[in-house]
Amino acid sequence: MIIDMPDFLQQAQLDRETLEVWIEEEWLIPARTTRELAFSEMDLARAKLIRDLTKDLGVNHEGVGLILNLVDQVHGLRKTLADVLCSMHARAAPDDADSSRDENRAAP
Amino acid sequence: MKDPYEVLGVARTAAPEEIRKAYHRLAKKLHPDLNPGDAKSEARFKEASGAYALLSDAEKRRQFDSGEIDASGTEKPHERYYRDFAAEADAGHPYENRSGYADFAETNDFLAELLRRQAHEARHARGRDLYFHVFIEFLDAVNGATKRLTLPDGGSLEVAILPGVLEGQTVRLRGKGAPSRGEGEAGDALVEISINPHRFFTRQGDDIHLDLPVTLREAVLGGQVKVPTPTGSVMLTVPKGSNNGAVLRLKGKGVVRPGGRGDEFVRLKVMLPSESNPELEAFLSHWAPGPEYDPRRELQT
Numbered sequence: 138m139i140i141d142m143p144d145f146l147q148q149a150q151l152d153r154e155t156l157e158v159w160i161e162e163e164w165l166i167p168a169r170t171t172r173e174l175a176f177s178e179m180d181l182a183r184a185k186l187i188r189d190l191t192k193d194l195g196v197n198h199e200g201v202g203l204i205l206n207l208v209d210q211v212h213g214l215r216k217t218l219a220d221v222l223c224s225m226h227a228r229a230a231p232d233d234a235d236s237s238r239d240e241n242r243a244a245p
Numbered sequence: 246m247k248d249p250y251e252v253l254g255v256a257r258t259a260a261p262e263e264i265r266k267a268y269h270r271l272a273k274k275l276h277p278d279l280n281p282g283d284a285k286s287e288a289r290f291k292e293a294s295g296a297y298a299l300l301s302d303a304e305k306r307r308q309f310d311s312g313e314i315d316a317s318g319t320e321k322p323h324e325r326y327y328r329d330f331a332a333e334a335d336a337g338h339p340y341e342n343r344s345g346y347a348d349f350a351e352t353n354d355f356l357a358e359l360l361r362r363q364a365h366e367a368r369h370a371r372g373r374d375l376y377f378h379v380f381i382e383f384l385d386a387v388n389g390a391t392k393r394l395t396l397p398d399g400g401s402l403e404v405a406i407l408p409g410v411l412e413g414q415t416v417r418l419r420g421k422g423a424p425s426r427g428e429g430e431a432g433d434a435l436v437e438i439s440i441n442p443h444r445f446f447t448r449q450g451d452d453i454h455l456d457l458p459v460t461l462r463e464a465v466l467g468g469q470v471k472v473p474t475p476t477g478s479v480m481l482t483v484p485k486g487s488n489n490g491a492v493l494r495l496k497g498k499g500v501v502r503p504g505g506r507g508d509e510f511v512r513l514k515v516m517l518p519s520e521s522n523p524e525l526e527a528f529l530s531h532w533a534p535g536p537e538y539d540p541r542r543e544l545q546t
Contacts (some may be wrong), residue, residue: 139376166339168375169396175376179330181339186327194273204279206342208247211281212331216362217291224359 139168140176149184163203204217249309250297257310261301268297269288281328343367355434368427375422377436383443386410387453387475387500404436408501409451412440447474451507452502458516459483461525474509476500481511489515 389408413541422432467485499507
């Protein structure tokens with residue numbers, strides 16, 4: 138789903154100037170179109186996170202960039218870990234199949 | 246629903262400032278986006294936010310303390326947090342950052358091999374698709390055209406509009422989207438088409454409709470009139486005695502479609518001279534059309 142600028146500002150409860158700063162800082166990276174910016178639901182969720190950080194959690198401007206960078210790295214690591222686990226299962230599975238076949242052959 | 250004072254861990258007599266601090270402390274610990282792997286943090290965060298929403302509002306707090314309202318109904322509706330999107334997003338999304346393990350990839354075991362492969366995949370991830378919106382002229386949509394889009398960064402994009410394109414249709418330009426952040430293919434550009442209305446043509450499916458003003462003389466006596474079509478003017482024979490509102494069809498003068506073109510429908514609009522015409526008035530005042538001529542016969546009750 139693509140969200141246009143007015144909808145985005147309303148749903149994220151933001152004013153335009155603040156949004157421009159966030160984009161300038163690359164805290165948000167919306168898609169561009171010829172006429173305006175196009176936001177995704179992911180951008181919206183990220184904007185709500187930034188809002189929570191600054192409004193509810195008292196994080197200052199410098200802190201937000203730092204936290205977003207670390208959050209992004211955590212997600213990167215979690216994805217890597219998921220891939221590693223997935224790969225390990227894939228490796229383990231054929232071995233299991235082989236050994237069970239061997240057992241079947243040995244049984245009679 | 247738990248007692249909000251208990252949730253925030255403050256006394257019932259706590260000052261607003263204490264309540265705020267208690268909530269901040271909890272929120273920092275429990276915010277779902279700061280605990281991406283902890284499913285329980287969301288429920289606890291919501292509980293804390295709900296409690297804070299109640300107790301930070303002096304009027305609601307008073308009502309709660311006096312037993313006028315209970316703690317339920319303060320819970321926020323389900324919200325999707327950033328972590329949900331980050332977990333589902335495909336490789337190559339704009340916020341992806343997998344730089345945290347490059348130092349592991351030097352060794353020779355299976356894990357290092359996997360990490361290397363992953364780094365390779367990330368490097369070759371496709372660029373993002375970009376979305377554009379372009380307004381084209383009515384006749385360009387009917388006949389096809391090539392449009393040049395100017396992009397915000399100063400670049401430009403050539404869009405081939407196929408004849409007969411529809412309002413809202415999207416044209417995909419392969420490889421014209423954002424470049425890959427590594428060595429992968431670029432994404433696609435998706436161009437949504439909007440069609441500006443025309444001064445006198447309208448379109449219904451593959452057919453073109455046009456109101457054609459004709460003179461009283463042309464309507465009564467018939468004759469050849471010049472009619473615009475999307476591909477240029479043609480001569481149309483108006484039959485003798487054509488009424489106002491009569492529709493004539495120009496076959497094959499509509500919008501391009503597979504195997505041919507739609508039609509153009511011309512609706513005649515009889516126009517009297519814009520200034521009063523004594524000759525016409527004199528003629529009509531002496532003209533008796535006969536008893537059969539009663540255009541309002543159908544309306545009689």
